[in-house]
Amino acid sequence: MTDLRFDDSPVRPARRGSIFRRDRQNGKIFGVCAGMADALDIDVTLVxxxxxxGTLLGFGSLLLIYLAIALIAD
Incomplete structure (x- = not known):
């Protein structure tokens, strides 16, 4: 039997886009959109x-959601 715990394959870095976290360094206000773009692996401008x-079409309801995410997320 072979021991599969110690193979010689290189360690791959964690893929970006796996967990949502606010990106305070690349963010404009709280980093919520930058964190979403990072988690979805898309351009932050699109987000x-x-x-x-969505905020303009939803009569400001997404603004409340944005603030909730900013307060809840790390």
Whole structure:
């Protein structure tokens, strides 16, 4: 039997986009959109534009959701 616990394969770095965390360094206000873009592995500009459009079309309801995420997320 072979021992599969100690193989010679290289260790792969953790894939970005696996866990949502606020990105305070790349964020503009609280880093929520930057964190979402990082978790979804898409451009942060697309997330920001979608968030602004959703806020305007939803009569500000996404603004409350944004604030809730900013307070709840790490």
């Amino acid at each position: 920001r534009v979608a968030w602004i459009a």
